[in-house]
Amino acid sequence: MMLEVTGVETFYGNIQALRGVDVAIQQGEIVTLIGANGAGKSTLLMTICGDPRAARGRISFEGRDITRLPTYEIVRLGIAQSPEGRRIFPRMTVLENLQIGSTVASEDHFDEGVARVFKLFPLLQERRNQRGGTLSGGEQQMLAIARALMSRPRLLLLDEPSLGLAPRLVSQIFDVIKEINESEGVTIFLVEQNAYHALRLAHRAYVMANGNILMSGTGQELLNNDEIRAAYLEGGARKTDVGQAGDA
Amino acid sequence: MLGTFEYFVDQTINGLTLGSIYALIAIGYTLVYGIIGMINFAHGEIFMIGAFHALIAFLVLGLIGITWIPLAILIVLIATMVLTSIYGWTLERVAYRPLRGSPRLAALITAIGMSIFLQNYVQLLQGARNKPMQQLFSGGIELMREGDYVVTLSYLQIFIFLLTITLMTVLTLIIHRTSLGRSQRACEQDRGMAALLGVNVDRTISLTFVMGAALAAVAGLIFLMNYGVIDFYIGFLAGIKAFTAAVLGGIGSVPGAMLGGFLIGLIEAYWSGYFTVEYKDVAAFSILVLVLIFRPTGLLGSPDIEKV
Numbered sequence: 001m002m003l004e005v006t007g008v009e010t011f012y013g014n015i016q017a018l019r020g021v022d023v024a025i026q027q028g029e030i031v032t033l034i035g036a037n038g039a040g041k042s043t044l045l046m047t048i049c050g051d052p053r054a055a056r057g058r059i060s061f062e063g064r065d066i067t068r069l070p071t072y073e074i075v076r077l078g079i080a081q082s083p084e085g086r087r088i089f090p091r092m093t094v095l096e097n098l099q100i101g102s103t104v105a106s107e108d109h110f111d112e113g114v115a116r117v118f119k120l121f122p123l124l125q126e127r128r129n130q131r132g133g134t135l136s137g138g139e140q141q142m143l144a145i146a147r148a149l150m151s152r153p154r155l156l157l158l159d160e161p162s163l164g165l166a167p168r169l170v171s172q173i174f175d176v177i178k179e180i181n182e183s184e185g186v187t188i189f190l191v192e193q194n195a196y197h198a199l200r201l202a203h204r205a206y207v208m209a210n211g212n213i214l215m216s217g218t219g220q221e222l223l224n225n226d227e228i229r230a231a232y233l234e235g236g237a238r239k240t241d242v243g244q245a246g247d248a
Numbered sequence: 249m250l251g252t253f254e255y256f257v258d259q260t261i262n263g264l265t266l267g268s269i270y271a272l273i274a275i276g277y278t279l280v281y282g283i284i285g286m287i288n289f290a291h292g293e294i295f296m297i298g299a300f301h302a303l304i305a306f307l308v309l310g311l312i313g314i315t316w317i318p319l320a321i322l323i324v325l326i327a328t329m330v331l332t333s334i335y336g337w338t339l340e341r342v343a344y345r346p347l348r349g350s351p352r353l354a355a356l357i358t359a360i361g362m363s364i365f366l367q368n369y370v371q372l373l374q375g376a377r378n379k380p381m382q383q384l385f386s387g388g389i390e391l392m393r394e395g396d397y398v399v400t401l402s403y404l405q406i407f408i409f410l411l412t413i414t415l416m417t418v419l420t421l422i423i424h425r426t427s428l429g430r431s432q433r434a435c436e437q438d439r440g441m442a443a444l445l446g447v448n449v450d451r452t453i454s455l456t457f458v459m460g461a462a463l464a465a466v467a468g469l470i471f472l473m474n475y476g477v478i479d480f481y482i483g484f485l486a487g488i489k490a491f492t493a494a495v496l497g498g499i500g501s502v503p504g505a506m507l508g509g510f511l512i513g514l515i516e517a518y519w520s521g522y523f524t525v526e527y528k529d530v531a532a533f534s535i536l537v538l539v540l541i542f543r544p545t546g547l548l549g550s551p552d553i554e555k556v
């Protein structure tokens with residue numbers, strides 16, 4: 001297994017956000033995580049990167065225990081994240097954002113890395129000297145993904161990359177994710193509200209509710225699952241808590 | 249004499265000399281505030297410790313017989329910056345880092361505590377008496393004269409301006425052109441995100457304290473050379489003035505700290521030159537209050553333009 005999350009519990013003060021999560025991801029996979037608002041998806045991605053830190057359980061990456069490593073060391077091992085809310089550095093240019101993204105990569109490959117992300121997102125090239133804070137939402141989203149790629153990660157964590165994008169951009173982002181995975185072999189762990197798209201793209205998927213993993217299977221299995229369809233795929237019902245759907 | 253242009257130029261030179269000291273200290277306040285959002289009230293003491301390091305270094309060099317002044321100054325400059333940086337680094341490591349993430353008040357009180365501690369520490373080690381030092385170089389360039397009144401730019405002042413401007417240039421280049429500077433700016437804008445991209449945030453913060461302390465050390469050296477006398481208490485007032493300068497320029501803004509430092513120096517020089525030496529401290533603070541009423545973010549500071 002490339003990434004193994006075992007029995008992880010995470011707290012924000014007294015609030016428990018993860019209640020014993022088990023997730024395993026294999027090299028080369030695209031794995032999707034879906035779940036209602038507040039289920040703990042973003043917390044799981046952030047916990048993998050050590051911020052916040054897991055209070056209990058174990059996270060290992062390529063056989064190495066990373067549960068207690070400082071965040072920047074975890075990144076150094078080959079995990080990158082495009083986090084919830086994009087978190088572009090607003091007063092730095094597009095190019096500077098990319099430079100920060102390449103902190104753990106060797107400087108010699110910077111030009112190569114930039115050329116690669118500009119090929120994936122040609123729009124960013126036009127905007128290279130514009131400040132991050134003045135980019136549109138979609139452009140910021142592209143920059144967030146591009147920036148994460150600059151460290152040449154082997155595992156890429158993406159938190160709602162399609163949020164707030166026009167439909168055409170959404171499919172463009174999903175195409176890029178697929179391309180990164182297929183032609184460059186980057187393993188992808190994807191959190192999405194856009195469950196239909198995500199499940200079709202993913203090799204496997206997990207469903208999360210109330211800080212627990214509720215279900216897992218191949219993307220196709222979950223697409224065909226009635227509970228999942230009811231909770232996430234049919235007309236606007238995706239905010240329903242899947243736990244309630246299961247009880248029904 | 250009082251109304252002449254020559255007198256004005258003279259006061260301006262004095263103001264810029266004083267301003268160099270304030271500006272170099274103010275940069276430390278602004279760098280630290282920018283990156284961890286706290287006012288390092290012990291920073292004035294770091295400046296004072298820098299002055300003592302410079303004095304001790306001069307004495308040691310005198311003892312071992314290095315008397316060629318350019319070499320002596322170079323050695324003292326480097327030694328002072330290095331030794332004082334160790335204090336800045338330790339201060340952050342020991343006193344502030346454990347409190348990161350706790351309420352601001354805790355950090356503030358700790359900083360004031362460290363300030364008092366460092367003052368007493370130096371007083372114990374060095375005694376409370378004034379420490380004089382002989383003047384290293386005299387003479388200067390005559391700029392203009394009006395009757396008996398001669399305006400000179402001393403060699404010492406030329407040295408001070410060149411040193412200050414060089415350091416400010418180097419600092420600006422570090423912030424804008426190096427990966428350390430980029431990491432600092434990234435930490436300032438979103439520390440968690442910087443870490444998520446592989447930036448070693450703790451190291452970046454440590455280096456920021458080191459940079460601030462090194463510049464304050466140079467201010468201490470300049471103070472020592474310019475006034476020829478120091479004591480354990482000089483960090484208090486200089487620290488408050490430099491802090492005022494940082495706020496005046498816009499706390500968090502490095503060019504603001506530079507500008508604010510020179511402005512406070514000039515205000516003080518003009519006030520003492522044209523009105524009275526008394527209340528010169530009040531003058532600087534009054535200007536600060538006025539500026540903040542009309543520009544709460546300081547002269548060069550700007551409210552964050554964040555687009556979410």
Ligand SMILES: Nc1ncnc2c1ncn2[C@@H]1O[C@H](COP(=O)(O)OP(=O)(O)OP(=O)(O)O)[C@@H](O)[C@H]1O
Nearest residue numbers: 012015017035036037038039040041042043044084
């Ligand atoms: N910084 C925080 N402090 C306190 N509670 C938090 C914090 N961040 C998240 N939480 C809580 O933890 C729980 C999980 O939040 P999380 O952001 O992981 O959910 P999510 O599945 O990503 O939701 P969404 O789909 O809305 O992004 C929520 O109940 C949330 O209120």
Ligand SMILES: [Mg+2]
Nearest residue numbers: 041042043084
């Ligand atoms: Mg989320």
